[in-house]
Amino acid sequence: xxxxxxxxxxxxxxxxxxxxxxxxxxxxxxxxxxERLGIVGESGxxxxxxxxxxxxxxxxxxxxxxxxxxxxSGLPExxxxxxxxSVQMVFQDPRSSxxxxxxxxxxxxxxxxxxxxxxxxxxxxxxxxxxxEVMAQVGLDPADARRFPHEFSGGQRQRIAIARALAPRPxxxxxxxxxxxxxxxxxxxxxxxxxxxxxxxGLTLVLVSHDLAVVRHLCDRVAVMSSGRVVETGTVExxxxxxxxxxxxxxxxxxxxxxxP
Amino acid sequence: xxxxxxxxxxVLVAGTVLTALLSLAWTPYDPLAVVPANRLMGPGPGHWLGxxxxxxxxxxxxxxxxxxxxxxxxxxxxxxALVGVPLGILxxxxxxxxxxxxxxxxxVMRGNDILxxxxxxxxxxxxxxxxxxxTATAMIAIGVANIxxxxxxxxxxxxxxxxxxxxxxxxxxxxGRFGIAVRHVLPNIAPVVAVQASLAxxxxxxxxxxxxxxxxxxxxxxxxWGRMLNEAQPYAWSDPLLAxxxxxxIGLAVLGFNLLGDGLRDLLDPRLRESVQ
Numbered sequence: 001x002x003x004x005x006x007x008x009x010x011x012x013x014x015x016x017x018x019x020x021x022x023x024x025x026x027x028x029x030x031x032x033x034x035e036r037l038g039i040v041g042e043s044g045x046x047x048x049x050x051x052x053x054x055x056x057x058x059x060x061x062x063x064x065x066x067x068x069x070x071x072x073s074g075l076p077e078x079x080x081x082x083x084x085x086s087v088q089m090v091f092q093d094p095r096s097s098x099x100x101x102x103x104x105x106x107x108x109x110x111x112x113x114x115x116x117x118x119x120x121x122x123x124x125x126x127x128x129x130x131x132x133e134v135m136a137q138v139g140l141d142p143a144d145a146r147r148f149p150h151e152f153s154g155g156q157r158q159r160i161a162i163a164r165a166l167a168p169r170p171x172x173x174x175x176x177x178x179x180x181x182x183x184x185x186x187x188x189x190x191x192x193x194x195x196x197x198x199x200x201x202g203l204t205l206v207l208v209s210h211d212l213a214v215v216r217h218l219c220d221r222v223a224v225m226s227s228g229r230v231v232e233t234g235t236v237e238x239x240x241x242x243x244x245x246x247x248x249x250x251x252x253x254x255x256x257x258x259x260x261p
Numbered sequence: 262x263x264x265x266x267x268x269x270x271x272v273l274v275a276g277t278v279l280t281a282l283l284s285l286a287w288t289p290y291d292p293l294a295v296v297p298a299n300r301l302m303g304p305g306p307g308h309w310l311g312x313x314x315x316x317x318x319x320x321x322x323x324x325x326x327x328x329x330x331x332x333x334x335x336x337x338x339x340x341x342a343l344v345g346v347p348l349g350i351l352x353x354x355x356x357x358x359x360x361x362x363x364x365x366x367x368x369v370m371r372g373n374d375i376l377x378x379x380x381x382x383x384x385x386x387x388x389x390x391x392x393x394x395x396t397a398t399a400m401i402a403i404g405v406a407n408i409x410x411x412x413x414x415x416x417x418x419x420x421x422x423x424x425x426x427x428x429x430x431x432x433x434x435x436x437g438r439f440g441i442a443v444r445h446v447l448p449n450i451a452p453v454v455a456v457q458a459s460l461a462x463x464x465x466x467x468x469x470x471x472x473x474x475x476x477x478x479x480x481x482x483x484x485x486w487g488r489m490l491n492e493a494q495p496y497a498w499s500d501p502l503l504a505x506x507x508x509x510x511i512g513l514a515v516l517g518f519n520l521l522g523d524g525l526r527d528l529l530d531p532r533l534r535e536s537v538q
Contacts, residue, residue: 084435097426101448114435
């Protein structure tokens with residue numbers, strides 16, 4: 001592990017309007033390059049808000065988020081190119097994260113055509129070649145690039161969203177509940193695809209999930225969030241075998257287990 | 262049932278537009294030729310709708326009137342949409358932004374409210390007083406008066422689209438505010454704008470008729486539906502059909518555009534809700 005973490009999140013607070021309680025409440029955490037961090041917690045615990053701020057899609061009310069030693073929380077959009085090229089996000093529901101009026105190919109190559117990202121070192125310049133490459137990587141036929149999202153199933157659409165995230169060759173992949181909107185039958189396929197891609201591309205992963213089994217399958221470190229706070233962090237084994245926090249124990253107890261035969 | 266309304270709307274609109282186009286090439290009689298011998302003829306084989314107080318063929322005048330109505334409608338709706346939609350998108354995307362873009366959006370919206378509150382007819386009379394009554398005056402007056410509904414509709418639809426994940430995803434892909442407006446917002450609000458355009462077209466035909474009835478639109482001698490109504494006034498008791506024909510033309514055209522607009526809305530709304538193409 002390098003001495004300087006990739007991400008340094010310090011005392012970050014996000015308050016919406018005049019809500020009584022901040023969505024994210026003084027959260028601090030580090031993320032090293034190559035790490036696979038899972039963020040778990042029940043809905044409303046602030047995990048999505050946290051990763052959106054890390055991807056600079058939302059702004060902290062207070063606190064600091066540094067990426068590669070650069071403060072990102074106050075940067076205007078036009079100076080976020082370095083972050084956008086390195087950090088890409090996969091959203092929960094591909095039915096809403098893909099523009100219904102844009103072809104799949106146009107959606108996937110959107111980051112490559114962005115004025116902020118194109119011609120940036122590391123971002124592929126040959127849009128068409130990269131499109132075919134990432135579509136093949138996520139198991140889609142590149143010939144389908146001209147189709148529209150509604151012509152695909154939920155699982156395929158999430159593959160499209162993953163292809164879009166991969167297109168600019170990011171270093172970090174942020175996945176916000178990437179399978180919870182999908183049919184149970186295709187969840188495993190999409191999770192395995194993510195695991196394969198993270199391994200083959202050497203990606204740093206931030207995975208948000210309320211499903212502990214998913215986190216266990218994909219991550220090596222886990223942060224448990226409750227009411228906007230991180231109540232526990234540790235390696236997956238640590239947290240699983242010896243949860244220190246009461247809330248974590250409750251969460252673990254809620255995992256359905258099949259009786260051993 | 263709803264499909265029927267859409268189809269009737271389409272037929273009426275197509276009828277109006279085709280009549281207007283046909284009038285460019287052919288009318289049964291010269292719509293300006295005064296023939297005193299033929300004054301106030303009833304409908305018959307020679308003149309299908311009869312003739313007016315100058316002996317001019319009414320069908321020919323209705324056809325030329327359709328041309329003016331459609332022309333004014335097209336230009337007025339274009340003015341309203343070209344001004345209202347971009348401003349509406351601007352106001353919609355800036356509504357959640359910080360500081361000055363939101364200030365701009367607020368100013369735009371308040372300006373729009375003021376324009377909305379200003380009576381369209383008064384605006385037209387004012388314009389006609391300044392520019393003189395002409396087809397262009399009617400186009401500008403009706404176009405400007407129609408900006409506020411376009412702006413509101415575009416803003417509301419933009420607000421709806423702006424919260425979609427695909428807009429956030431586009432931001433994450435490094436697409437700027439302008440790129441998002443053009444590539445994501447505009448295509449997704451287009452159906453709503455199309456509905457508004459159809460309804461506004463109907464309204465503008467009605468407004469044009471009112472303006473030309475008052476003599477604030479297309480000058481003499483070109484026949485318009487509003488002017489025909491005006492000219493029919495002295496004969497209201499003796500020859501009521503003179504007013505019935507242009508009234509029917511106005512009514513059917515407006516009805517057509519309204520049915521088309523409503524039908525389009527019914528057709529497009531469920532698909533919008535599912536956000537499937």
